[in-house]
Amino acid sequence: MQIINLKNISFNFQSDAHEKSFKIHELNLAISQGDFISILGPNGAGKSTLIKIISNIYNPSIGEASLFGKNYTEYSRKEFAKNIAYVPQNNNTQFPYSVYEIVMMGRSPYLNFWGIEDKSDQDLVFEILHKLEIYHLRNKGINEVSGGEAQRALIARALVQKPKILFLDEPNAHLDIKHQISIFNLLKNYNIDKKLTVVFISHDFNLSLRYSNRAVLMKFGKILYDGIPNEVLTKNNINEVFNVDSEIISNIENKNMYINLFPYS
Structure with a gap:
């Protein structure tokens, strides 16, 4: 199709x-x-x-x-x-978001009016963080991790977007x-x-x-x-x-x- x-x-x-x-x-x-x-x-x-x-x-x-x-x-x-989800070539984030916060942004289209995630959103993010082998980095700043780790976070963000x-x-x-x-x-x-x-x-x-x-x-x-x-x-x-x-x-x-x-x- x-x-x-x-x-x-x-x-x-x-x-x-x-x-x-x-x-x-x-x-x-x-x-x-x-x-x-x-x-x-x-x-x-x-x-x-x-x-x-x-x-x-x-x-x-x-x-x-x-x-x-x-x-x-x-x-x-x-x-x-x-x-549609898009993963850029580079991490251009200027703000000190954590890896977890960056990945959770992928759930934005599904969040309520107040933009508050629920347990199902959190569970999905944790699942994808594990799959991309960056769960241990979830509380680190996105600009504190290596280029490859940041790239995996951007891919994780796209995947949680479903x-x-x-x-x-x-x-x-x-x-x-x-x-x-x-x-x-x-x-x-x-x-x-x-x-x-x-x-x-x-x-x-x-x-x-x-x-x-x-x-x-x-x-x-x-x-x-x-x-x-x-x-x-x-x-x-x-x-x-x-x-x-x-x-x-x-x-x-x-x-x-x-x-x-x-x-x-």
């Missing part, structure tokens, strides 16, 4: 007093329930801008975005937040190898068991091959390729989009693919 549809989306910003620069140009994208999509592309390709448009953080300059067949403009902020679609901007950027694997395994379990649709930005081709059922390659604000990862992430496509040479390795035993990159000298 199609849940998000972008039609002829363009987004621009004013680069100077006389000229507009387009970050996204005439882009079309449909997202279906159960998708696990990786978005890849060089710096400046428009990846972060795209998921901020889909997450309703940016409004497109041109075009239409719909969720379950309704235009984004027909949703209240609270209704929208019950459907969205139908989760967008993550380079979620593995601050994570060590162990937590990259554990978090993506957790997201894959949510994708399979809870039908959570996941869309993430990454520079890691092998992460895309391992977890995604769909890969999107972007360049210059446009989608160049969109499809099954092992059909999209080919030597020629990688060369075209990233201007690097690559080696595609197939494992005969488990039928997995691996990609090694070789920048041109």
Whole structure:
């Protein structure tokens, strides 16, 4: 079932007093329930801008975005937040909130008029804190923990929001190898068991091959390729989009693919 549809989306910003620069140009994208999509592309390709448009953080300059067949403009902020959650690349919190308070913010769409959480909210937050292995940090300030720990808190906040679609901007950027694997395994379990649709930005081709059922390659604000990862992430496509040479390795035993990159000298 199609849940998000972008039609002829363009987004621009004013680069100077006389000229507009387009970050996204005439882009079309449909997202279906159960998708696990990786978005890849060089710096400046428009990846972060795209998921901020889909997450309703940016409004497109041109075009239409719909969720379950309704235009984004027909949703209240609270209704929208019950459907879509967004995890930024960095923790930009300036206030001294604790890890617990940051994660509890994910329950905001469900709280009463007074914004007071009940035991079910607290139990859910504790459950997710345990799953993300940061329960022991719950009383620490969000700016007192490491970058990887703060990233896990932001992912926890999104999960307690109980969205139908989760967008993550380079979620593995601050994570060590162990937590990259554990978090993506957790997201894959949510994708399979809870039908959570996941869309993430990454520079890691092998992460895309391992977890995604769909890969999107972007360049210059446009989608160049969109499809099954092992059909999209080919030597020629990688060369075209990233201007690097690559080696595609197939494992005969488990039928997995691996990609090694070789920048041109």
